Amino acid sequence: MAITIKSREQIELMRESGRIVFEALAMLEKMVKPGITTKELDSAAEHFILKNGAKPSFKGYRGFPASICSSVNNEVIHGVPGLRRLKDGDIISIDIGVYKNGFHGDAARTFPVGNVSDEVLKFISVTKQSFFEGIKFAKAGHRLYEVSNAIADCVEKNGYSVVRDWVGHGIGRNLHEEPQIPHNRQNGKGPRLYPGMVLAIEPMVNMGTFEVRVLDDEQTVVTEDGKLSAHYENSVLITEGEPELLTLCG
Amino acid sequence: MEACVIGALEFETGQTVFSKAGHDKRKSFIIVGLDENAEYVYLADGSLRLIEKPKKKKMKHVQKTNEVSAELKEKIELKTVSNRDIAKYLELNRKKSKEDMGPCQKAM
Numbered sequence: 001m002a003i004t005i006k007s008r009e010q011i012e013l014m015r016e017s018g019r020i021v022f023e024a025l026a027m028l029e030k031m032v033k034p035g036i037t038t039k040e041l042d043s044a045a046e047h048f049i050l051k052n053g054a055k056p057s058f059k060g061y062r063g064f065p066a067s068i069c070s071s072v073n074n075e076v077i078h079g080v081p082g083l084r085r086l087k088d089g090d091i092i093s094i095d096i097g098v099y100k101n102g103f104h105g106d107a108a109r110t111f112p113v114g115n116v117s118d119e120v121l122k123f124i125s126v127t128k129q130s131f132f133e134g135i136k137f138a139k140a141g142h143r144l145y146e147v148s149n150a151i152a153d154c155v156e157k158n159g160y161s162v163v164r165d166w167v168g169h170g171i172g173r174n175l176h177e178e179p180q181i182p183h184n185r186q187n188g189k190g191p192r193l194y195p196g197m198v199l200a201i202e203p204m205v206n207m208g209t210f211e212v213r214v215l216d217d218e219q220t221v222v223t224e225d226g227k228l229s230a231h232y233e234n235s236v237l238i239t240e241g242e243p244e245l246l247t248l249c250g
Numbered sequence: 251m252e253a254c255v256i257g258a259l260e261f262e263t264g265q266t267v268f269s270k271a272g273h274d275k276r277k278s279f280i281i282v283g284l285d286e287n288a289e290y291v292y293l294a295d296g297s298l299r300l301i302e303k304p305k306k307k308k309m310k311h312v313q314k315t316n317e318v319s320a321e322l323k324e325k326i327e328l329k330t331v332s333n334r335d336i337a338k339y340l341e342l343n344r345k346k347s348k349e350d351m352g353p354c355q356k357a358m
Contacts, residue, residue, distance in 0.1 A: 055316075057358075058358055059316060060314050060315040060316030060317070061315070061316060061358065062315065063268045063313045063314075063315055064358070065313065065314075069358055077357045077358065078357070078358060095357075095358055097358060106358070165355065166355055166356070166357040167355070167356055167357065168356070168357065169356040169357075175358070176356045180356060202357055204357065218276075221357075
């Protein structure tokens with residue numbers, strides 16, 4: 001299927017979904033403290049999303065049972081919220097999808113819980129930095145794999161690895177649209193980027209090996225070697241100039 | 251058939267669900283009925299579980315999805331739904347899901 005180009009009106013609607021995602025993440029960032037359960041974070045996010053006249057995109061998507069993905073420590077993505085209490089020194093990746101007025105917004109952040117080591121803080125910061133290195137190429141006229149290669153360069157230069165089995169995606173009327181967005185180094189160029197495309201670019205970075213596996217709950221993806229994983233994502237609108245981050249307001 | 255719509259957070263007819271327990275674990279079904287006490291749902295897949303004899307399953311043993319077919323829902327309510335309709339819809343969804351996955355899987 002082709003990559004959809006959004007109209008000006010559609011982009012306006014996506015900004016609204018993106019704003020709710022951004023505000024929900026900002027709220028959860030303040031709540032992330034030792035002692036809180038991932039279920040409590042999920043309930044707060046769901047309440048916030050519904051209060052804003054939107055629906056959680058993830059709830060029920062391919063059978064996912066919650067409104068947010070909460071992935072702790074070695075969990076890469078799609079962690080299912082539950083009774084697990086966060087501990088001082090943990091890291092948690094929270095991924096939120098919001099559906100309003102027929103369009104989705106999607107973003108993720110990794111937050112430290114209480115006091116974490118400088119090494120871990122650097123790891124989280126490099127994951128975020130890799131996203132921003134990538135989107136330097138997320139402009140009309142560039143090719144998608146320039147984004148992938150820039151992300152991979154930044155991550156690998158710092159001695160970490162990028163998850164290969166899971167990729168980013170286009171986003172719009174559907175949570176998952178074309179194209180697939182790999183974050184590891186690619187051969188070839190990939191599709192050309194045009195204004196009006198919206199891409200969920202989301203490097204998933206592991207401290208150790210890039211290899212991951214899915215747990216028996218058929219949702220949670222964890223690192224094969226048990227080492228930490230971090231995640232940073234925004235829904236990115238391609239323009240003629242600098243990209244607009246629909247889920248990073250203000 | 252029409253595309254799925256997002257939104258169902260509660261059980262409703264026409265909704266695609268997955269079995270969480272029993273020998274049919276992980277199989278997908280369509281809800282064709284709900285009991286009055288909101289404890290059981292009636293499931294059909296159009297091939298093994300037919301609309302004439304749907305599977306009665308506890309709600310807690312069923313995983314909701316946010317995919318609800320308005321067309322199937324209407325047909326179920328009008329009692330005009332056929333096993334072929336249900337089987338075709340589920341098959342289409344399975345194919346779509348596979349295509350969506352591609353060589354790598356898209357993260358949420």
